[in-house]
Amino acid sequence: MQYKHNLSNFFLYFTITNRQLDQQPTGIMALLDILEFPDPRLRTKAKAVAEVNAGTRKLLDDMLETMYEAPGIGLAATQINVHQRIVVIDISEDKNQPLILINPEYRIIEGEQDYEEGCLSVPGYYESVTRAEKIQLNALDREGNSFEMECNGLLAVCVQHEIDHLNGILFVDHISKLKRERIKAKLVKAHKAELKHRR
Numbered sequence: 001m002q003y004k005h006n007l008s009n010f011f012l013y014f015t016i017t018n019r020q021l022d023q024q025p026t027g028i029m030a031l032l033d034i035l036e037f038p039d040p041r042l043r044t045k046a047k048a049v050a051e052v053n054a055g056t057r058k059l060l061d062d063m064l065e066t067m068y069e070a071p072g073i074g075l076a077a078t079q080i081n082v083h084q085r086i087v088v089i090d091i092s093e094d095k096n097q098p099l100i101l102i103n104p105e106y107r108i109i110e111g112e113q114d115y116e117e118g119c120l121s122v123p124g125y126y127e128s129v130t131r132a133e134k135i136q137l138n139a140l141d142r143e144g145n146s147f148e149m150e151c152n153g154l155l156a157v158c159v160q161h162e163i164d165h166l167n168g169i170l171f172v173d174h175i176s177k178l179k180r181e182r183i184k185a186k187l188v189k190a191h192k193a194e195l196k197h198r199r
């Protein structure tokens with residue numbers, strides 16, 4: 001997921017630089033390509049992770065790096081064409097509180113909220129989506145241990161948005177067909193222009 005109001009480039013550069021200094025990676029991290037709507041691969045339903053191992057943790061590191069660089073506040077493995085039930089989220093201001101969700105599930109506790117959502121797979125577009133206000137989340141962490149937490153506000157929005165991705169659902173599926181088709185047409189056009197430019 002993506003904030004509507006991004007930080008200024010300078011501040012972004014500054015925070016990323018700091019983070020890299022603070023957390024020297026143990027391995028070589030890689031930035032991953034993010035699929036963009038209406039790529040049909042975004043419609044794939046992800047499979048549960050059978051075992052959390054070193055490969056999973058390498059993937060998590062790459063996903064976090066990719067999300068921070070974008071910059072986004074959430075990324076699902078589906079978006080990088082890996083169809084496993086893995087999500088990374090960080091809604092903290094300093095981008096230093098990553099939340100890792102493996103095989104996440106949630107149940108709605110109560111309430112509704114509207115939030116203007118964006119998505120790294122639908123770059124440049126923001127629309128208001130209605131979702132549950134309070135949810136109970138359970139998932140496995142980086143070590144494969146299960147945990148539960150209650151989420152509300154922006155975190156609840158983000159968790160629901162990312163779990164949607166694992167089920168092949170995008171935030172534009174929650175808005176009117178007219179708006180969705182308009183965004184689709186504009187992105188298709190932009191992708192064509194980009195391809196032409198690269199040639």
Ligand SMILES: [Zn+2]
Pocket residue numbers: 001002118119120121161165
């Ligand atoms: Zn998204």
